Amino acid sequence: MAEGVTVTAGAPYRVVVGRELDIGELVSEALEPATGVILTDSNVGPLHAGRLAGELEGAGWRVVDTIEVPPGERSKSLSSYGAVVRRLALTGLGRDGTLFALGGGVVGDLGGFIAHTYMRGISLVQLPTSLLAMVDSSVGGKVGVDLPEGKNLVGGFLQPRAVIAEVGWLETLSDRELSCGLAEVVKMGLLCGGGFYRDLELLPQARGREAAALETLILHSVRFKASVVERDEREEGLRAILNYGHTVGHALEAAASYRILHGEAVAVGMLAEAELSRRRFGTDLRGEHRRLLEAAALPTRPPEVEPAPVLEAMKRDKKRRSGEHRFVLLKGVGEPVWDQRVEDAEVVEVIGSL
Numbered sequence: 001m002a003e004g005v006t007v008t009a010g011a012p013y014r015v016v017v018g019r020e021l022d023i024g025e026l027v028s029e030a031l032e033p034a035t036g037v038i039l040t041d042s043n044v045g046p047l048h049a050g051r052l053a054g055e056l057e058g059a060g061w062r063v064v065d066t067i068e069v070p071p072g073e074r075s076k077s078l079s080s081y082g083a084v085v086r087r088l089a090l091t092g093l094g095r096d097g098t099l100f101a102l103g104g105g106v107v108g109d110l111g112g113f114i115a116h117t118y119m120r121g122i123s124l125v126q127l128p129t130s131l132l133a134m135v136d137s138s139v140g141g142k143v144g145v146d147l148p149e150g151k152n153l154v155g156g157f158l159q160p161r162a163v164i165a166e167v168g169w170l171e172t173l174s175d176r177e178l179s180c181g182l183a184e185v186v187k188m189g190l191l192c193g194g195g196f197y198r199d200l201e202l203l204p205q206a207r208g209r210e211a212a213a214l215e216t217l218i219l220h221s222v223r224f225k226a227s228v229v230e231r232d233e234r235e236e237g238l239r240a241i242l243n244y245g246h247t248v249g250h251a252l253e254a255a256a257s258y259r260i261l262h263g264e265a266v267a268v269g270m271l272a273e274a275e276l277s278r279r280r281f282g283t284d285l286r287g288e289h290r291r292l293l294e295a296a297a298l299p300t301r302p303p304e305v306e307p308a309p310v311l312e313a314m315k316r317d318k319k320r321r322s323g324e325h326r327f328v329l330l331k332g333v334g335e336p337v338w339d340q341r342v343e344d345a346e347v348v349e350v351i352g353s354l
């Protein structure tokens, strides 16, 4: 059975979560069938793009190209961006075209940025195939690419016309990548509190790929993320909470040259930021973080990196103000605060203590 969440940020759009979804029909409810291009990566493309193209064509779409980029963070780059927009131009995709981003967060962020800028903007449909993309990156409209200098440094906001999360696609996702998605689920459960937080007890079942547990956690995450994005689409304040664990996490990811995955970096980043929260507010949530991250089979120790490149990468965090680090911290479960100033020395000490 399919469940839908409507996101009202700009023109409202639906996030549909379910199994054996009729994707052609669902897409056509959001957009008049016209010409489309599928962007995917070379892991996901051979598994799922052929069937998707068939379903779209069955619903009246003309799929004129399927573009595969290499898998992984390296494709969230200016060079991949350049290669794909040039191919769209050669294919002749017009302003009435639609880009279907079929893949994980890398394809979603890259494809979103392409849809945002190609011919000054074409329609975007997010078809997330990783758990991380289903629970987080496909919803809310942050799109962009990395620079060699750091994560997500070029981008914009483009809300998709529809998000369709076919949970059956997760069957081909590796266990390591499934855990990465659970890192963002843990983040949002801790930020939200209440019933979502209590349902984090389903992490072992989700990790074991039990359908009901996965679907419950996906829906909690999408509803929570939508509620934040609807109140602050452009991250003028509140939306920064979705960056819990990311100030340290993004810096670790970049400093480790992406040897660790985004979800793994966020897991370790949350532990560091839980310790910073304890120092500020006295509530010790470190044990709870560790328990949840272990239930999701996520790392709890940082990769081998020197402090200097981590601090260097943190200098390019987009939350910085007046040349100072600004963190999202937790006063308690369900009680995030943002714009919290932290000194370099304390960050180094805390990462060292993990």
Ligand SMILES: NC(=O)c1ccc[n+]([C@@H]2O[C@H](COP(=O)([O-])OP(=O)(O)OC[C@H]3O[C@@H](n4cnc5c(N)ncnc54)[C@H](O)[C@@H]3O)[C@@H](O)[C@H]2O)c1
Pocket: 041, 042, 043, 044, 047, 071, 072, 073, 076, 103, 104, 105, 106, 107, 109, 129, 130, 131, 132, 133, 136, 137, 138, 139, 140, 141, 142, 143, 152, 169, 170, 171, 172, 173, 174, 177, 180, 181, 184, 262, 263
């Ligand atoms: N825009 C946002 O709001 C937002 C939110 C969170 C994360 N992100 C970004 O998302 C990216 C991480 O996303 P990700 O974890 O999905 O990484 P990813 O896109 O690299 O996908 C992970 C891996 O799983 C493979 N894969 C995906 N779906 C599969 C499937 N169904 N079957 C088999 N293999 C599959 C991919 O080929 C890739 O190798 C990072 O760049 C991060 O910064 C963006």
Ligand SMILES: O=C(O)C(=O)C[C@@H](O)[C@H](O)[C@H](O)COP(=O)(O)O
Pocket: 136, 140, 142, 151, 152, 184, 235, 239, 240, 242, 243, 246, 318
């Ligand atoms: O949607 C948001 O807002 C987030 O911060 C979600 C994060 O999980 C995600 O990693 C996002 O890409 C981070 O964006 P950035 O603005 O910190 O680069």
Ligand SMILES: [Zn+2]
Pocket: 136, 184, 246, 262, 266
């Ligand atoms: Zn993230």
